[in-house]
Amino acid sequence: MHVEHLGWSRSGALRLLDQTRLPSEEHWLEIATLPALLEAIRSLRVRGAPAIGIAAAMGLVATLRFRAPGGAGTSGDAAGPGTEDVAAARAAFLALVDETAWAIAAARPTAVNLRWAMERMRRRAQAAVGAPEAVLDALRQEAQAIWDEDRAMCGAMAEYGQALMRPGIRVVTHCNTGALATGGIGTALGIVLLAGERGLDPEVFVDETRPLWQGSRLTAWELQRAGVRFAVQPDSAAASLMAQGKVDVVLVGADRIARNGDVANKLGTLPLAIAARHHGVPFYAVAPSSSFDPACPSGASIPIEHREAGEVTAPFGVLVAPADSAAFNPAFDVTPADLVTGYVTERGIVHPPFEE
Numbered sequence: 001m002h003v004e005h006l007g008w009s010r011s012g013a014l015r016l017l018d019q020t021r022l023p024s025e026e027h028w029l030e031i032a033t034l035p036a037l038l039e040a041i042r043s044l045r046v047r048g049a050p051a052i053g054i055a056a057a058m059g060l061v062a063t064l065r066f067r068a069p070g071g072a073g074t075s076g077d078a079a080g081p082g083t084e085d086v087a088a089a090r091a092a093f094l095a096l097v098d099e100t101a102w103a104i105a106a107a108r109p110t111a112v113n114l115r116w117a118m119e120r121m122r123r124r125a126q127a128a129v130g131a132p133e134a135v136l137d138a139l140r141q142e143a144q145a146i147w148d149e150d151r152a153m154c155g156a157m158a159e160y161g162q163a164l165m166r167p168g169i170r171v172v173t174h175c176n177t178g179a180l181a182t183g184g185i186g187t188a189l190g191i192v193l194l195a196g197e198r199g200l201d202p203e204v205f206v207d208e209t210r211p212l213w214q215g216s217r218l219t220a221w222e223l224q225r226a227g228v229r230f231a232v233q234p235d236s237a238a239a240s241l242m243a244q245g246k247v248d249v250v251l252v253g254a255d256r257i258a259r260n261g262d263v264a265n266k267l268g269t270l271p272l273a274i275a276a277r278h279h280g281v282p283f284y285a286v287a288p289s290s291s292f293d294p295a296c297p298s299g300a301s302i303p304i305e306h307r308e309a310g311e312v313t314a315p316f317g318v319l320v321a322p323a324d325s326a327a328f329n330p331a332f333d334v335t336p337a338d339l340v341t342g343y344v345t346e347r348g349i350v351h352p353p354f355e356e
C-alpha cells in the first residue's frame, strides 16, 4: 500500500501531510482558507505536479465552502430563496470560483497540472446548474474525480513501466515522484515501487535533490517504508555512477512536457539527462496526460519558477554561505526532447518526436 497524504476532513477541509516536516515528523494540516492553501502550495507542504493539481482542486472546494456568499456550504434558508435570488447568488458564486481558481493557479508557475486542474474546476462550475450549493457539490465531485483519475493513471504508468524493469535493475531517480507527489502510487517512482512489490528487487540511487532535498527526505522515506533497496547520493554523484557502469536506467517525473517533448522537471534533471546520453544509459520521463501541455510549443515557453536565495544559502536555517550571498535558484530545468529515450504515460510508452 502506498502512502496516503491527502484527504477531506469531517468538516470538509483539505487534509494534507506536511511534506516540509518529513522525514522527521508526520504532521497533518487542515486547510480551510485561501491564504493557508496558497501558503501550503508555495512552501511545498504539498508538492509534485499531480499532487499540487489534486490538492488545489480539493482546496478550492474547501475554501469555497467556508467563504461562499448566498449560503453554499451551509444548509441555507428553510423557506427557500426566490428564483432571482438564486440567479444572483449563483452569479456571485461563479465569480468567486473564478477569482479563487485564478489565485490558486498562480501559486506556482511551472507544473501545468495546477493550471489544468483549476481550468477543469472552472469549467465544471460553469456547467453545473442551480444554486451555489449545487455548484459546490459538483465541484466536490470534480475534485474527487481528478484525484481518482490520477490514482488510476499512476497505476497504468506503473504497469506500462514494468516493460523497463528486470530483476535487480539499478535505477537513478531525481526529486520525489512517488505517492507523495501524486494521488496514487507515483509516476517514475511508482514503476520502481511496483517492481519491488513484484519481487524484482530493484536498487534505487536517490539523488538528494538540492536545495530542498525532496530525494533524500521524501523518496528515501517512501522507499524505506516499501522495503526497496536504496542509497541516497549527492546529485553530482550520478554521472560517476554511470561512468562505472552501475546504472541501468534513469527514471524521472515531469512538471510540464511541451508539444515537442521538452521536459520541465526538478532542477538537476537536465545534467542527469546529459550524463545519461553520454554514458548510453536510457532516460525516461514518466508523466500522466495532465502534465502534457499542447499549448506550449517547446521548453523555451515553459515558465520556470525561481525561488528565494535562502533555500540555497541557509537550508533549513543553517548558514552554508556568507550571510546575504546572492543565489541562483531556479526550481526547475528543461531537458530537450532529443535527450529523452521515451515517455511513460497512462496510455503506454511513447518515443520522441511526437508533435501529434
Ligand code: MRU
Residues within 6 Å of the ligand: 044, 047, 048, 049, 050, 111, 174, 175, 176, 177, 178, 181, 182, 186, 187, 188, 214, 252, 253, 254, 255, 265, 266, 267, 331
Ligand atoms: O518543487 P517540487 O517538489 O514540486 O518538484 C517536483 C518535481 O519536480 C517532480 O519531479 C515532478 O513534479 C513530477 S512528480 C510526479
